[in-house]
Amino acid sequence: MASKFQIFVSSTFGDLEKERSLVIKAILEMGHIPVGMEMFSAADEEQWNIIKNQIDASDYYVVIAAHRYGSTLPDGTGYTEKEYDYAVSCGIPSLGFILDDSIEWPKGKSEATELGQKKIYDFKQKIKKKPVSFWRNQDDLYGKCSIALMKAFTAYPREGWVRASTVQDVASSKELVRLSAENAIFREQIAVLEAEKNKEKQFDKIASILKGNIKMIYVHKKDAEDWEPTTPLSLFDIFESIAPELLVGSELQAVARFIANVTCNVKYEELRDLWPMPRNVTRNLLADYAAFGLIRPTTDKPVQEGLEYWALSAYGAEYLAYIRRGQLEREFSKKEDGGLKLLT
Template sequence: MGNFMDVRPQVFVSSTYLDLVEERQAVTRILLELNCFPAGMELFPAGDDDKMDLIKGVIDDSDYYILILGGKYGSVDAETDVSYTEMEYDYAIETQTPVMAFLKRDPDSVVKQKTELDPKKAEKLEEFRKKAESKRTVRYFDGKDDLAAQIATSLVALQKKKPAIGWVRGDLAMTPEIRGELAELRAKANESATAGTTPLFPDLEDGEDKVEFAVQIDYLDDADGAGYECDYEVLATWNEIFGGIAPKMLHEVSDRDLERALNTHLASLGVQIFSEILPDVKVREILGTKVTTPGMLDEVVIQLMALKLVARGTQKRGVNDRWRYWKLTAEGEDRMMQLRARRKTNDNTVAAERS
């Protein structure tokens, strides 16, 4: 078995979404930097009748639970009339999962679009805040950076008080016998055309499921020679996204270089449909492209980690190197080869037969 530093705790992050997008991104980033697996409700498909059962399963597998309350009460379950966020919190308390609660210091200062306009929901939110304050010691935050800093200090302290069972790298937890058996199973799986990966959670987006992102293209119009900007939404499958950036992770790659590769690849997908967006425009020259969706790198990395295609880098680096590093898992390498390896054409097959 590995030592304490080899253990990676799983942390369930529970909050409403629309009013806390930036805060959730900051929390996800700090958890990854702290060598933790973040998990949360956004991993599950909307409208799934068994959603709460799936969520309970992930909370059961989590070492710690984080509650973040902002200005909204959130989506309400039709049967219980209780928000999913509050049900998650109640279940974490019921199962004695170590809980950390963080409340917006002054919810009245939140911009109108991020506050609860429904009087009934606003009342329920206030009752939820009081419940959290009465059951556990809570902390109050002013913004995303303050929240991330408080979570970092709180989590480190909680880990000392209640060490996590966590997840351990397979090569550290396995005996030589088990490692040999897994190697045989992987070899057999690779022989099957339908072989795939087993994600960390059920019902994740994968393969030909599509994700939307925003692209901006600067171009010169051939008609007047003037420069213009065009912003539009692009849909890409997870296979298209992963297939474009996977070769960069054959060796460990930093956040900075992976983000560049991701932006370049996604922007190129946007260029391919540019003529469909402005069919009547004759473009003299593309001046530049960029992806404008905030937090796109984190969204992609988290999804690929959950699908077991990407893992955190393990090479030792200098103490001043603050970058996160990523690499392909064995499953990721298999998927990359399925997507990128060249297939024989009919002509190649015929030529081979004649020779």
């Protein structure tokens, strides 16, 4: 976004009219905005406030000096020096262009009194404390001003001015970038929600399938001659019972004992020690759950020779969490409903 800089041009007027015109021309040709005291009169406080406002709004300040100090205020300060002092006090980058002392200059354009000569000398010494160029003629001033300003734009970057439409375009671009970023976040959030929704659908489907498969579990009690049937259970009920045990992994025979004791509600002391539930039935049950990716063989626990261990998969752990959350939510709703009934 290209900026146009406002450049305040200051000098005595009558003696440097042509030189000022060339500097203004150079600024215009560079595509920037020149302003200066010739547009105003600094004869009263109101007009001086206008000039100050123009300097405040300027990005750079240029002062041209030769051998005339110019008109002065009641306190003896020249208008040009007053503008210079104000620009410097505002921190505006200031460039000085002083006529080379070796150049002959018309007496009519020079100070005639010793006081005037001293004032212009002191003023030029003040200007030299900032970046300054010495010019020999109008063409030399024109060229040196253009070069010095280009260097100043780089060395002392300023805000400048831009077209309102350009600012609006930039603002629109920034808004589009912001909205695009927000849109990406929302799409990501929607994708996560959709993934969760799809997973819930998968879990519900698995639950339906497991609930629809009923198994008759047989157990072997101590001193019994044969296997005895227990209450028929769905694969869902069995999984809901053994899944917490499989969170950290469990050995196959321990799984069989847990199903016989806890899931089928047979007292532990009534069960025989070795395989109280058939090995093949236990393994088949686990294979059913493995078919849905809910459990997996594991070596995470120390494995003894001849023993096999099973644990919930990451997917199975998510499924168990889904089931438990549903149970907790239902229990909470029942309590809330009961509380409302009591209150009414």
